[in-house]
Amino acid sequence: MASASVDRWNATRRELTGRWVAAEADDDIRRYGIGLDTDEHDWEPVEVPGHWRDTDKFASSDGPIMYRHRFSASPPADGARRWVTLDGIFYQADVWLDGAYLGDPEGYFFPHTFDITALSKLDDQHVLAVEVTCAPHSGANNRRNITGVFQHWDGLDRRWNPGGLWRPVHVYDTGPVRIERLRVLCRDADDRRAHVRLTSHLDSDTQRTVTVRTLVDGDVHDERDHVLAFGENQIEWNIDISEPALWWPHTLGEQPLTDIAVEVVVTPDTPDAAPQVSDRRMRRTGLRQVSWDKWICSINGEQLFLKGTNVLPTRAGLANADDAAVRRDIELAVELGLDAVRVHGHIADREVYRAADELGMLILQDFPLQWGHARSVRGQAVGQAKAAVDALGHHPSIIQWTAHNDPAATTGADRSDWKKRTRTVLAQQLPSWNKSVLDRWVKRSFEKADSSRETVAHSGVPPHFPQLSGTDTHIWFGWHRGKAEDLARFATRVPRLVRFVSEFGAHAPPYTAPFIDEQLRNHDWPNLDWARLEVEYGYQRDQFEQLFPPGSFESYEQWRNTTQQYQSHVLKTQIETLRRLKYRPSGGFCFYALADPAPVISASILDHERVPKDAFAVVQAACASILVVADQPPEWINEGDRMKLDVHLISDLREPIDFAVVDAVASWAGGEQRWRFGGPVGADDVVKVGTVDLTVPDTLGELSIELTMTAGDTVSHNRYTTAVTLRPGS
Numbered sequence: 049m050a051s052a053s054v055d056r057w058n059a060t061r062r063e064l065t066g067r068w069v070a071a072e073a074d075d076d077i078r079r080y081g082i083g084l085d086t087d088e089h090d091w092e093p094v095e096v097p098g099h100w101r102d103t104d105k106f107a108s109s110d111g112p113i114m115y116r117h118r119f120s121a122s123p124p125a126d127g128a129r130r131w132v133t134l135d136g137i138f139y140q141a142d143v144w145l146d147g148a149y150l151g152d153p154e155g156y157f158f159p160h161t162f163d164i165t166a167l168s169k170l171d172d173q174h175v176l177a178v179e180v181t182c183a184p185h186s187g188a189n190n191r192r193n194i195t196g197v198f199q200h201w202d203g204l205d206r207r208w209n210p211g212g213l214w215r216p217v218h219v220y221d222t223g224p225v226r227i228e229r230l231r232v233l234c235r236d237a238d239d240r241r242a243h244v245r246l247t248s249h250l251d252s253d254t255q256r257t258v259t260v261r262t263l264v265d266g267d268v269h270d271e272r273d274h275v276l277a278f279g280e281n282q283i284e285w286n287i288d289i290s291e292p293a294l295w296w297p298h299t300l301g302e303q304p305l306t307d308i309a310v311e312v313v314v315t316p317d318t319p320d321a322a323p324q325v326s327d328r329r330m331r332r333t334g335l336r337q338v339s340w341d342k343w344i345c346s347i348n349g350e351q352l353f354l355k356g357t358n359v360l361p362t363r364a365g366l367a368n369a370d371d372a373a374v375r376r377d378i379e380l381a382v383e384l385g386l387d388a389v390r391v392h393g394h395i396a397d398r399e400v401y402r403a404a405d406e407l408g409m410l411i412l413q414d415f416p417l418q419w420g421h422a423r424s425v426r427g428q429a430v431g432q433a434k435a436a437v438d439a440l441g442h443h444p445s446i447i448q449w450t451a452h453n454d455p456a457a458t459t460g461a462d463r464s465d466w467k468k469r470t471r472t473v474l475a476q477q478l479p480s481w482n483k484s485v486l487d488r489w490v491k492r493s494f495e496k497a498d499s500s501r502e503t504v505a506h507s508g509v510p511p512h513f514p515q516l517s518g519t520d521t522h523i524w525f526g527w528h529r530g531k532a533e534d535l536a537r538f539a540t541r542v543p544r545l546v547r548f549v550s551e552f553g554a555h556a557p558p559y560t561a562p563f564i565d566e567q568l569r570n571h572d573w574p575n576l577d578w579a580r581l582e583v584e585y586g587y588q589r590d591q592f593e594q595l596f597p598p599g600s601f602e603s604y605e606q607w608r609n610t611t612q613q614y615q616s617h618v619l620k621t622q623i624e625t626l627r628r629l630k631y632r633p634s635g636g637f638c639f640y641a642l643a644d645p646a647p648v649i650s651a652s653i654l655d656h657e658r659v660p661k662d663a664f665a666v667v668q669a670a671c672a673s674i675l676v677v678a679d680q681p682p683e684w685i686n687e688g689d690r691m692k693l694d695v696h697l698i699s700d701l702r703e704p705i706d707f708a709v710v711d712a713v714a715s716w717a718g719g720e721q722r723w724r725f726g727g728p729v730g731a732d733d734v735v736k737v738g739t740v741d742l743t744v745p746d747t748l749g750e751l752s753i754e755l756t757m758t759a760g761d762t763v764s765h766n767r768y769t770t771a772v773t774l775r776p777g778s
Contacts, residue, residue, distance in 0.1 A: 061221065062119070062219055064117050064216070065216045068093070069092060070092050070093075071091045072112075073179045082177040083147035084147070084173065091116065096115070096216070097214050097216055098214065099210055099211060099367055100113045110183070111209070112211075115213060116177050117217070118174070127224060128165075128221045128224075129222050129253060130165045131164065132176065134161075134215075136216075136367075137154075137160060137178075138180070139195055141178050143160075143162060143179075144176070145174060145176055146171070146174055150162040155194065156194075156198075156395075157436070158436070180211055181211065182212075184200070186200070189419065191419060192421070192424060195416055196414070196416030196417070196418045202588070203641075203645065204586070204648070205364075205585070205646065206583055207584070210365055214365070214367040223324060223327060224256070224326055225312045227249070229438045230246070230247075230248050231246065232244060232308050232441065233247075233437075233498055233500045234336060237336050239292075239294070241288050241289065243288055244289065245284070251280050256275075259271055259314075260272055260285070260310065260312055261313055262309070262310055263308070265306060266307065269287055269289070270287050294336055296350075297352065297388075299352070299673075300350055300408075303405065305332050305444075306335055308330070308333055310329050312325065312327050312328075314326045334445075335444070342547060343520070343547040343548040343635035343636075354635060355385065355387050355623075356387060356389055356390060356410075357390070357642045358389070358390045358639070359392060359396070360643065360644065361396065362377055362643075362645060364645045374396070378404055379403070381409055382407055382409060384664075385668060388409065388410040389412070392453070393418045394418075395413070395436060395440070401440060404443070405445050408445075410447050412448045412638065414450045415432075415436060417490065419453075421452075421486060433493040437449075437494065446501065448502045448503070449503045449504070450503075450505075454508040483506060488505060504520065507519065507520050507551075508522040520548040520549065521546070522549070523552050525538070526614075526622070527553065527554045527595075532554075535621070535626075539625065544633070549622075549626060549634075552619075552622050552637070553640045553651040554614055554619070555650055556611040556614070558649070558656075558661060559608075560647075560657050560659045561608075564576075564604060592611075596611050612662040615661065624677045624680075627670075627675065628677060632734075641653075674700070674764050675698045677695070677698060681770040687744055687747075688744060688746065689775075690744070692739055693768075694736055694738075695736070695738050695755065699731070704728060705762075707727065707759065709726045709759070710726065710756070712738070713754045716747045716751045716752075723740055748772050749771070750769055750770075750771060753767070753768045753769075755767070
């Protein structure tokens with residue numbers, strides 16, 4: 049019955065996709081290019097959804113661009129209201145229908161809707177005109193668009209502009225009351241009951257009484273009457289679901305999903321008319337409870353150490369990635385043995401969240417504030433934070449919001465400029481408008497809209513002082529500063545800094561690099577156009593010149609292979625270190641990053657075509673559910689020195705291991721030494737099983753230490769190497 053009623057209102061529903069026309073916007077276009085009688089013969093065809101730079105004529109344009117589309121639609125039926133929804137605008141727009149101004153929406157990741165009922169009754173021929181603007185960012189500070197990593201970011205060509213209509217445009221009818229927003233939040237859940245909080249904004253054509261009906265998996269669960277005023281009305285209500293099928297991350301259980309639908313039922317003004325469904329919305333959710341304690345996450349009361357990665361946009365243009373490609377990134381995270389992904393510096397395509405819900409991948413969600421923003425963004429940021437909860441809050445995979453990524457804009461610091469780095473660290477501790485004002489406002493907006501999850505004010509602000517103790521950290525030891533091994537020493541001195549490390553790693557060129565191939569055809573190695581690679585392809589020149597100056601390598605292949613081996617070393621060393629600190633004090637990590645959105649030189653372990661770098665297999669091994677590890681040996685050691693390395697066994701299994709045996713073998717040219725350790729390992733625990741205590745032999749060259757853990761049919765291997773050198777003065 050309800051479905052038939054909704055279909056009655058939506059008989060004219062259509063998508064305005066496919067061929068549109070567009071032109072560079074100027075005053076004449078704004079004046080004469082918005083009406084029905086505009087001559088379009090010299091306008092450029094463009095595709096919607098899409099980005100204007102996908103069209104040759106606008107390939108280097110920063111806009112604004114005027115889009116036009118003609119369509120026909122019969123007038124709405126008596127009692128019906130007609131709407132146009134622009135599902136995705138990058139980033140701001142002015143909208144006209146048949147020359148009449150509708151509004152000026154802003155925000156790329158949520159829909160914008162306008163009432164066109166009156167205009168739709170005047171004629172059945174219409175033209176929708178949308179002037180889209182996405183003003184470029186000039187740098188890392190004073191940014192005015194809330195677009196995150198999509199603008200002026202070192203993971204993409206810094207000149208890239210994502211402007212356009214990147215999702216479909218819809219025209220559709222409802223009854224006299226429309227559901228404008230529907231927020232569904234599972235506040236808490238256990239085996240007996242799940243408590244779900246719903247918030248809806250209802251737009252009514254007049255004052256009236258309506259019935260709001262809530263359905264759970266197709267069955268009516270709740271009905272209640274509400275008196276609405278003319279215009280927008282916000283209502284809130286709760287439902288309890290008995291004996292729910294709980295949603296779990298994939299390492300802890302199954303992922304049952306629940307459909308929660310809301311219908312608004314009205315009684316028409318005509319005599320003896322039966323009640324009808326005026327509008328209907330549905331959210332697919334999972335029933336679960338999230339809690340955090342000092343950066344240790346629990347799902348449904350089960351503690352979980354989060355092994356994760358940063359997920360970047362699948363493509364530079366959101367419209368250019370199909371659902372299969374987007375879903376594949378989440379599948380790859382599962383293949384790596386990860387529990388979580390941090391959606392880094394952006395709100396992603398909807399398929400990311402659907403896939404994570406279905407595959408049991410947890411999400412730490414960044415709001416798209418990236419680096420330093422102008423004071424003028426505060427009002428928009430607060431409103432868009434609420435819109436983010438409306439759009440995404442029903443996804444059980446999302447376990448945390450972060451209001452602002454790296455507000456101090458510290459990316460790319462020169463390793464060699466210690467004065468600049470010292471000033472940067474000190475500046476992070478001082479109040480600033482971004483950290484102290486903007487981030488608090490946005491955090492408060494998230495907390496007011498969503499009490500079911502943790503909200504973090506900012507990511508990447510080191511918690512040196514108690515008032516900043518709530519943030520996660522970006523610790524690029526081995527890349528922007530120090531060595532990979534420094535993380536272990538740093539964790540001992542400042543344990544709070546490793547409670548959750550959300551960025552670490554090292555950059556390396558990919559195997560698939562057409563931009564490098566082009567350079568090698570036109571330049572002799574190593575005299576490539578490094579300045580162009582820096583601007584267009586993410587090359588972090590200062591770091592590479594300090595660590596791996598290209599002139600020190602005979603070929604590009606040698607340079608690439610060396611940097612990939614180093615990336616593997618950094619990730620292996622630091623993942624093992626953080627896993628060894630599980631719950632004491634670390635709650636987890638997200639290394640940087642999974643995959644590239646475009647051809648770049650980056651810290652990702654998969655390139656833009658999802659071809660793995662060497663580090664992919666290394667990370668997969670380091671994230672195994674059972675892992676035997678040793679302290680990282682020094683890069684080199686003198687003959688005759690004493691080397692002591694503690695050996696730990698890490699288990700993420702939910703049941704204990706009764707007895708495990710660890711065999712350790714130190715090998716060098718012409719000799720070896722063996723140890724055997726054994727004992728039980730608790731569920732989800734880390735146990736020190738022994739110490740490799742060795743007097744370094746006088747045989748120069750490589751010394752390797754191999755570990756093998758055996759527990760029944762389960763086996764874990766690991767290997768470390770160091771170089772034996774002559775003692776100074778020998």
